[in-house]
Amino acid sequence: MSLAHNIFNTSLGRKYLMALTGAGLFGFVVMHMLGNLTIFAGPAAINEYAANLHSLGPLLWVARLGLLAMVAIHIWAAVKLSAENKRARQVRYEGAVQPVDEDRKSEIVSRYASRTMIYSGLIIAAFAFYHLAHYTWKVPQINGVDADFEEFYVHEEDAGEEQVAFVTVLPEGKEGANGADVYRMVKTGFGVWWVSAFYVVAVGLLCVHLSHGLSAMFQSRGFKTKSTEKLINRFACTASWLLFIGYVSVPLGVLFGFVK
Amino acid sequence: MSGEAMNLTLRVWRQDDAEDAGRFETYNAPDISPDMSFLEMLDVVNEGIIADGGEPIAFDSDCREGICGTCSMVINGVAHGGQQGTTACQLHMRHFRDGDTITIEPWRATAFPVHRDLIVDRTSFERIQQAGGFISVRTGSVPDANATPVPKEDSDLAMDAAQCIGCGACVAACKNASAMLFVAAKVSHLSLMPQGQPERERRALAMVQQMDEEGFGNCTVTGSCEAVCPKEISLDFIARMNREYGRAILKSGCN
Known part of the structure; x- marks a missing residue:
């Protein structure tokens, strides 16, 4: 039996893949949130951050392809594992849980987050696709405003009301290659209430997903013991809340005018 | 130290063989002593069923002292009946109340096909x-x-x-x-x-x-x-x- 067989074709191997890709995606989610928060430091900060990211060139593509591979493996393993789970238990119990010992029901009945990982995960994936179409591919039909984000550039000469920041000096005749005005895009994008609402719901689900996933990944890789369990669970809970607050602060900041 | 006898209602999964679709049937379990184990209670109910000319409820049991792992039933939605660290044979009727309805089902898993009633393979x-x-x-x-x-x-x-x-x-x-x-x-x-x-x-x-x-x-x-x-x-x-x-x-x- 080869290494690849033992990793890709067995239950425990796929749980490893879930845990490892999950950890990688968690890393991305943390970095992305930190990047987002630069918006509170003003237009120049976030536009400069975006320009720096884009200046990475081939490295950016390595990161993007890496993320894409992680997402693909994570979803593939999840779908396969949960199909096996469905097949393994096809009959539900009729009896409602009435434990003889008091206060035992909560232990016997699995936690909501752990029961709904596949659903929260698939909704998050759908949201991520929308989010990419919204801010990365800048599809004007789905942003809910009468504007094309593709045209939001940092202009050096346009010094009117619309201008929000300078981050790079324009080379001669290269206006199109100029840095995107991320600040104005985010502000316009989240100004649409339903876009922000979808965002908040999706981020909420992401954090529910992580509240279980961040703890389960330690179990799948065999690091969890009774003595570290409390710490791991607290980490999962704290990290999920911090991410939720960090992410949600951006659309709420836009809607309530904290982002000037 | 025996307490008051209890009258219980059982909803039990009955299935004739592996191919049968199976169904729940309701039985009365009158005059149950709180000192009985859960399996003893089922024995008493089975005596009644046999006396009435019916087929007794089939369930697995062996040592009846909690170490063989043979007894297997989901009692009120909980495997072995929801008393911590206890097999069904060591679960005593004192944990139930007079008038309770108890739902009893076999283990449910594709890898554990039901043989008959509460017995799985x-x-x-x-x-x-x-x-x-x-x-x-x-x-x-x-x-x-x-x-x-x-x-x-x-x-x-x-x-x-x-x-x-x-x-x-x-x-x-x-x-x-x-x-x-x-x-x-x-x-x-x-x-x-x-x-x-x-x-x-x-x-x-x-x-x-x-x-x-x-x-x-x-x-x-x-x-x-x-x-x-x-x-x-x-x-x-x-x-x-x-x-x-x-x-x-x-x-x-x-x-």
Whole structure:
């Protein structure tokens, strides 16, 4: 039996893949949130951050392809594992849980987050696709405003009301290659209430997903013991809340005018 | 110390054979002593059914002292009936109240097909054991076995895992019908002992492979198995099995 067989074709191997890709995606989610928060430091900060990211060139593509591979493996393993789970238990119990010992029901009945990982995960994936179409591919039909984000550039000469920041000096005749005005895009994008609402719901689900996933990944890789369990669970809970607050602060900041 | 006799209503899963669709049937269980065990209560109900000319409720039992792992029934939605660290045969009727309705079902898992009524086929567990749950070194008789020194911590931990009686409650309780707590207990138990070292990697790989082939689900770390386990096997052992498996694939991958 080869290494690849033992990793890709067995239950425990796929749980490893879930845990490892999950950890990688968690890393991305943390970095992305930190990047987002630069918006509170003003237009120049976030536009400069975006320009720096884009200046990475081939490295950016390595990161993007890496993320894409992680997402693909994570979803593939999840779908396969949960199909096996469905097949393994096809009959539900009729009896409602009435434990003889008091206060035992909560232990016997699995936690909501752990029961709904596949659903929260698939909704998050759908949201991520929308989010990419919204801010990365800048599809004007789905942003809910009468504007094309593709045209939001940092202009050096346009010094009117619309201008929000300078981050790079324009080379001669290269206006199109100029840095995107991320600040104005985010502000316009989240100004649409339903876009922000979808965002908040999706981020909420992401954090529910992580509240279980961040703890389960330690179990799948065999690091969890009774003595570290409390710490791991607290980490999962704290990290999920911090991410939720960090992410949600951006659309709420836009809607309530904290982002000037 | 006997308390007041109770009158109970049972909703029991009846199924003639593996092909039968099965259905719930309701029985009265009058005059039940709180000192009876759950299985004794079923014996009494069965006497009544036989006296009325019916087929008694088929259920598995053997030692009736909580160590053989034969009794297997989901009582009110909880494997072995929701008293912590207790098999169905050791669950006593004093935990129920007069007038209660009790729902009794067999283990539900694709890998545990129902034979009849509350009896399921658990030979899938046997096949997992046969795949690697053994040692091949000769340990001799008792004095020889004791001649191999084992650190106290290891032997304690191995004993915790060896407590598993293979009853299948972990599978019954798991929303994914995963057998990982059982397999984890068996893998951990032998991997902790010096006598279990020769087959350590082979065992982890083979038992996991067999577990997958039997059609058990996967662990989503909900912890239900640990909550219902009559021997209180810890979820830690699943982490240990994951570690053992990781070690095994790395070692076998390098060969």
